[in-house]
Amino acid sequence: TDRAAEFGRWKAQCLGRADLSRKGSVDEGAAGLVQLLNGREQYFTTSSCAGRIVLLDGGINGFEVQKQNCCWLLVTHKPCVKDDVIAALKKANGDAILKFEPLVLHVQCRQLQDAQILHSVAIDSGFRNSGITVGKRGKTMLAVRSTHGLEVPLSHKGKLMVTEEYIDFLLKIANQKMEENKKRIERFYNCLQHALEKETITNSHAKEKIKDKNNSSYTHKKKRNPEAACGKCITEENAKECENDDDLGMSVTIFPEDY
Amino acid sequence: TDRAAEFGRWKAQCLGRADLSRKGSVDEGAAGLVQLLNGREQYFTTSSCAGRIVLLDGGINGFEVQKQNCCWLLVTHKPCVKDDVIAALKKANGDAILKFEPLVLHVQCRQLQDAQILHSVAIDSGFRNSGITVGKRGKTMLAVRSTHGLEVPLSHKGKLMVTEEYIDFLLKIANQKMEENKKRIERFYNCLQHALEKETITNSHAKEKIKDKNNSSYTHKKKRNPEAACGKCITEENAKECENDDDLGMSVTIFPEDY
Known part of the structure; x- marks a missing residue:
């Protein structure tokens, strides 16, 4: 179809372009996932960050941190130790904030399905x-x-507001979150592989049936069930944390999941 | 259509049900928005939280906070003072975390458009x-x-890891974020009203044209441009913060916004 062809052209164009990130390349931790997606005709990634610990110096003119007037004191995709953060904090003259940012991935898709x-x-x-x-x-x-x-203010107008002991404690939590993020990326990779394999199989079955029966309605009967494939590869079920959007603290209506 | 009728039945059913949240009612700060949405046939809200400061006692068995073994020491939808948090922290015996959670709203929509x-x-x-x-x-x-x-660990195994001065500093930031969240909700309300009005006008124009020309293709030519309507009601342009997903730190490809 026209739409599929247009998508294909976009994909070729985008993947052919230079990587415009500061770093200029895909993070190691996301590379497998990015490769898996870009290897399939129905997807391509437009941006990715595997997950990182960032120390920002921001909000010099008030609390609100603006992109234009905040600067990175430290960025790491690996576990981080106290001394690195303390050294980086010496350069802060605004309000330094330590963040852990988990995987972010933007994937353009051929169609809604x-x-x-x-x-x-x-x-x-x-x-x-x-x-x-x-x-x-x-x-x-x-x-x-x-x-x-994780998003933790550490200093105000260049003055450190917490103890070194606290920074040590905080980094243990941040590193643990990074570890958990890594596990989730692995889980995502495995689940995606299962889901895509399954889809390929059912797609080719559907096509065979079309040949046999010469009935095009079969293409719409592809069985897509990533959860079933996922059941195999999920080892931990700790996805439902406190951060749950559907936390009972919210005004909420429950309805069947299958609708 | 069948689909629209099904949506209507769901809406009536969901809105007729008891509010299952702990609180049992819609937050004051989100009530206007919820009302505006539920008053339109194409939408209904299934859960909402206007934004809140929460102090959780979690992670007693390790860092990972599970929904089942975390408890709320404090929840407030209003600005918060140091003494409230310090009093609540006395009840913590695990790892207490202070969070600011902005508006979360789940809206079921009649169709993708x-x-x-x-x-x-x-x-x-x-x-x-x-x-x-x-x-x-x-x-x-x-x-x-x-x-x-905002997500800030404050205590470890019941022991406070920060000073009272820090808690005071942190609450100023949390309260400021709450204020900004409130502004965004107002902006959302105004923009939504503009967008829906505009849609109603173009819809009724489209219907008139159908009557005139008896040409059903006109229904697909509704001009929907919420951004233009929004232009009028946005006073501040501080939406593009450091938290920007498309931050240059990510591996990124730029493409025209209009596609």
Whole structure:
């Protein structure tokens, strides 16, 4: 179809372009996932960050941190020790904030159905704040996001507001979150592989049946069930944390999940 | 259509049910928005939280906070003072965490197009982590989420890890975020009203044209442009913070926004 061809052209164009990030390359921790997605005709990634600990110096003119006037004192995709943060904090003259940012991935999808499969896998792997965006002209993106963050103000106008002991304590938590994030990425990779294999099998079965029966309605009967495939690869079920959006503290209506 | 009728039945059923949240009612700060949405046939809200400061006692058996073994020491939808938090912290015997959680709203939408309009308004109002979910049988939800959070570990095994001065500093930031969240909700409300009015006008024009020309293709030519309507009501343009997903730190490809 025209739409599929247009998607293919976009994909070739985007993947052919230079990487415009500060770093200039895909993070190691996300590389497998990015490769797996870009290897399938129905997907391509437009941005990715595997997860990182960041120390920002921001909000020099008030609390609100603006992108334009905040600067990175430290960025690491690996576990982090107290001394690194303390050294970096010496350069702060505004309000320094330590953050742990889990995986963020933006994936352009050929059609809504492709986004739905990926979304379902992302949610099941623990990336519960993921969501689809559909543009005015039909551009379909999935943003993969987690609830699993950390955002801690450390200094005010250059003055450290916490003890070194606290920074040590905080980094243990941040490193643990990084470890958990890594597990979720692995889970996502495995679940996605299962879901895509399953889809390929059912797709080719569907095509055979079309040949046999010469009945095009079969293409719409593809059975897509990433959760079932996922059941095999989920080892831990700690995705439902306190950060749960559907926490009972919210005004909430329960309805059957299958609708 | 069948689908619209099914949506209508669901809506009546869900809104007729008891509110199952701990609180049992819609937060004051979200009530206007919830009312506006539920008053339109194409939407209904399934859960909402206007934004709150929460002190959790969690992670007694390790760092990972599980929903089942975490308890709320303090929840407030209003600005919060140091003494409240310090009093609540006395009851902590695990790892207490202070969080600011901005507005979260789940809205079921009649069709994808309705979700797209709402999504666009949400993003333009500063709720940049919003996203659409489409279920297997077509249930279409928009989750309205912000990047504008705070998550700060305060104690470890019941022992306070920060000073009272720090708690005071932290609450100023949390209260400021609550204030900003309130502004965004107002902006969301105003933008949504504009977008829905505009839609109603273009819809009724479209219907008139159908009558005139007896040409049903006109219904697909509705001009939907919430951003233009939004332009009028956005006073501050501080939505693009450091928390930006598309931060240059990520591996990123830029492409035209209009696609």
